[in-house]
Amino acid sequence: MAGFDDLASERSKAQFDVEEMKVIWAGSRHTLEVSDRISRLVANDPVFRKDTRTMLSRKDLFKNTLRKAAHAWKRIIELRLSEEEAAELRFYVDEPAFMDLHWGMFIPTIKGQGTEEQQQKWLPLAYKMKIIGCYAQTELGHGSNVQGLETTATFDPQTDEFIIHSPTLTSSKWWPGGLGKVSTHAVVYGRLIIDSKDYGVNGFIVQLRSLDDHLPLPGITIGDIGMKFGSGAYNTMDNGVLRFDHVRIPRDQMLMRVSQVTREGKLVQSNVPWQLVYGTMVYVRQKIVSDASCALSRAVCIATRYSAVRRQFGLQSNGIETQVIDYKTQQSRLFPLLASAYAFRFVGEWLKWLYMDVNQRLQASDFSTLPEAHACTAGLKSLTTSATADGIEECRKLCGGHGYLCSSGLPELFAVYIPACTYEGDNIVLLLQVARFLIKTVSQLGSGKEPVGTTVYMGRVEQLMQCHCAVQKAEDWLKPSVILEAFEARSMRMSVASAQNLAKFDNQEEGFLELSADLVQAAVAHCQLIVVSKFIEKLQQDIPGKGVKGQLEALCNIYALFILHKHLGDFLSTGCITPKQASLANAQLRSLYSQVRPNAIALVDAFNYTDHYLSSVLGRYDGNVYPKLYEEAWKDPLNDSVVPDGYQEYIQPILKQQLRNARL
Ligand SMILES: CCCCC/C=C/C(=O)SCCNC(=O)CCNC(=O)[C@H](O)C(C)(C)COP(=O)(O)OP(=O)(O)OC[C@H]1O[C@@H](n2cnc3c(N)ncnc32)[C@H](O)[C@@H]1OP(=O)(O)O
Numbered sequence: 001m002a003g004f005d006d007l008a009s010e011r012s013k014a015q016f017d018v019e020e021m022k023v024i025w026a027g028s029r030h031t032l033e034v035s036d037r038i039s040r041l042v043a044n045d046p047v048f049r050k051d052t053r054t055m056l057s058r059k060d061l062f063k064n065t066l067r068k069a070a071h072a073w074k075r076i077i078e079l080r081l082s083e084e085e086a087a088e089l090r091f092y093v094d095e096p097a098f099m100d101l102h103w104g105m106f107i108p109t110i111k112g113q114g115t116e117e118q119q120q121k122w123l124p125l126a127y128k129m130k131i132i133g134c135y136a137q138t139e140l141g142h143g144s145n146v147q148g149l150e151t152t153a154t155f156d157p158q159t160d161e162f163i164i165h166s167p168t169l170t171s172s173k174w175w176p177g178g179l180g181k182v183s184t185h186a187v188v189y190g191r192l193i194i195d196s197k198d199y200g201v202n203g204f205i206v207q208l209r210s211l212d213d214h215l216p217l218p219g220i221t222i223g224d225i226g227m228k229f230g231s232g233a234y235n236t237m238d239n240g241v242l243r244f245d246h247v248r249i250p251r252d253q254m255l256m257r258v259s260q261v262t263r264e265g266k267l268v269q270s271n272v273p274w275q276l277v278y279g280t281m282v283y284v285r286q287k288i289v290s291d292a293s294c295a296l297s298r299a300v301c302i303a304t305r306y307s308a309v310r311r312q313f314g315l316q317s318n319g320i321e322t323q324v325i326d327y328k329t330q331q332s333r334l335f336p337l338l339a340s341a342y343a344f345r346f347v348g349e350w351l352k353w354l355y356m357d358v359n360q361r362l363q364a365s366d367f368s369t370l371p372e373a374h375a376c377t378a379g380l381k382s383l384t385t386s387a388t389a390d391g392i393e394e395c396r397k398l399c400g401g402h403g404y405l406c407s408s409g410l411p412e413l414f415a416v417y418i419p420a421c422t423y424e425g426d427n428i429v430l431l432l433q434v435a436r437f438l439i440k441t442v443s444q445l446g447s448g449k450e451p452v453g454t455t456v457y458m459g460r461v462e463q464l465m466q467c468h469c470a471v472q473k474a475e476d477w478l479k480p481s482v483i484l485e486a487f488e489a490r491s492m493r494m495s496v497a498s499a500q501n502l503a504k505f506d507n508q509e510e511g512f513l514e515l516s517a518d519l520v521q522a523a524v525a526h527c528q529l530i531v532v533s534k535f536i537e538k539l540q541q542d543i544p545g546k547g548v549k550g551q552l553e554a555l556c557n558i559y560a561l562f563i564l565h566k567h568l569g570d571f572l573s574t575g576c577i578t579p580k581q582a583s584l585a586n587a588q589l590r591s592l593y594s595q596v597r598p599n600a601i602a603l604v605d606a607f608n609y610t611d612h613y614l615s616s617v618l619g620r621y622d623g624n625v626y627p628k629l630y631e632e633a634w635k636d637p638l639n640d641s642v643v644p645d646g647y648q649e650y651i652q653p654i655l656k657q658q659l660r661n662a663r664l
Pocket residue numbers: 100101104105135137138143144145146147177275276278279281282284370371374422423424425426429433436
């Protein structure tokens with residue numbers, strides 16, 4: 001059987017220790033053990049089957065999601081899973097649901113923005129799921145512009161309460177996941193009004209539904225916002241609409257870590273920056289970067305295995321056609337995505353560290369690294385989700401016609417993934433935040449304020465504005481120092497050029513709007529530099545296992561040279577490299593593809609994904625693609641009867657020419 005033999009033979013060609021690479025991918029031996037055990041547990045549980053998802057009606061789909069969520073919770077309790085194991089279980093169940101918002105946003109918001117007292121009151125309820133929460137920020141009229149939110153929270157000193165109200169249609173909360181049908185509570189963002197004065201947006205814990213019969217509480221109108229892109233996909237989630245008609249909540253339900261309202265109605269600011277009200281978004285953006293590596297690696301795993309099984313043209317002497325993975329065009333589209341998956345994994349690891357570091361500093365009242373954390377999480381969220389969404393679609397094309405079938409797993413993966421480019425901040429809006437940060441950094445050069453963290457390189461502005469790339473032969477592009485300098489110089493020069501152009505405007509805000517397309521490109525260049533430099537840093541760590549480091553070096557170089565190739569215009573127009581050096585980079589890239597080719601299957605095996613998680617006939621571990629594709633087709637409800645419903649009404653009249661006769 002073609003697929004079995006092909007993948008077995010590919011695996012025997014691997015030049016590195018796959019088991020050690022699995023550890024690197026997972027982050028540690030412990031994490032690998034946990035994810036391996038939990039993913040198998042989920043795969044072997046019939047309640048977590050997902051093969052019929054795309055064929056269900058919205059109602060059945062949603063009910064099935066509720067069933068899975070309840071079963072997942074039951075297993076978490078029965079097996080006394082740790083927080084880490086429970087999170088892995090939810091991940092491998094692989095179905096967007098209210099749980100994601102409860103654990104991923106509601107709880108982190110209370111932890112990050114609630115006082116000690118508020119945490120003590122609400123967290124135990126949330127951890128035991130005695131209440132289910134969501135994150136209700138976005139409104140019908142405003143998502144990106146958080147300061148434009150219209151919901152009001154007016155303090156009533158008579159009763160010591162806030163009155164939560166939706167004054168206009170556009171102030172209706174719109175989009176929050178878990179809100180539509182499930183959540184009992186929400187963190188609601190609204191404008192704090194005291195004594196008719198507007199103090200801007202703050203978070204409030206609001207009960208939405210009765211804990212007895214799940215009906216909305218008085219003054220609350222609530223529902224689902226309707227079907228979203230794709231079949232199955234994100235429609236398992238009850239994204240909701242919510243309106244308040246003068247709903248009263250006790251004063252102590254305003255999240256008061258950042259600012260407090262006293263019994264007398266006085267606003268008291270703590271010493272933490274007001275931007276901490278946006279803190280949950282920093283946390284979730286950081287998480288989304290790691291999730292991007294999961295989604296991209298999943299698509300790449302499917303496309304790589306299928307590319308080794310699929311054969312087209314080019315009969316060899318033994319009469320067998322060529323595996324499509326051997327075509328250079330296939331490699332030049334697939335291997336950069338494989339490299340990107342690894343690159344995003346490592347930058348995600350680093351970002352998690354950065355987030356923890358910022359948090360520890362915040363506890364110690366050191367707020368100095370918050371702007372950098374905001375810029376890095378915003379920029380990397382944007383960069384990695386855009387590349388992943390495009391990458392999944394490219395993987396679909398890499399699988400030819402069969403990639404378009406739902407049984408390939410790719411259409412649903414794409415439909416579930418693409419909103420990541422929009423939620424938690426539209427990707428362009430987020431890059432503009434990075435651009436503001438870069439322009440600020442450039443404007444402070446020479447002022448005595450040294451750039452820190454990921455902008456340290458900007459401290460070498462004079463050298464980076466003048467340096468010349470030293471590459472003379474293709475292999476020179478394998479030197480990390482050469483790659484780093486080219487990326488630093490490109491980013492530096494694009495930021496400086498943007499700052500110089502901006503300086504020509506009398507009104508800086510007008511200038512920013514006018515130049516925003518260029519500013520976004522400068523932000524992308526900076527973020528790509530971060531990804532490349534974090535990959536290079538990873539390689540400086542001790543990496544055990546035969547051949548593992550060599551493979552990672554090849555992938556790092558592929559990522560960097562692919563980005564260089566894709567953005568050649570930037571590198572050439574800023575004079576960072578010459579056309580000759582660009583063509584040497586291309587030659588080197590080709591040679592790297594040949595180096596990765598025999599290891600490609602083992603490199604995707606290292607993700608350690610179960611067939612259940614991949615849910616793809618094309619990406620099966622055993623490569624048994626054709627018989628399973630054939631088998632899957634017969635499961636379609638359309639094949640339940642040989643003659644379709646509607647034959648007599650609509651097909652037969654055409655064939656018997658009754659319709660034509662009727663017209664004549
Ligand atoms: C489990 C996964 C499922 C995911 C489900 C999805 C959930 C969601 O989508 S929840 C809703 C998420 N919404 C957004 O992400 C909205 C995007 N918009 C924003 O984040 C912001 O409003 C903004 C970044 C676009 C800010 O715009 P702007 O009006 O220009 O700025 P402000 O006046 O609000 O702020 C200025 C000041 O604050 C700094 N800053 C902004 N955001 C943050 C932050 N998150 N952390 C720290 N600092 C932040 C910004 O840099 C400015 O600083 P200065 O330049 O120093 O003044």
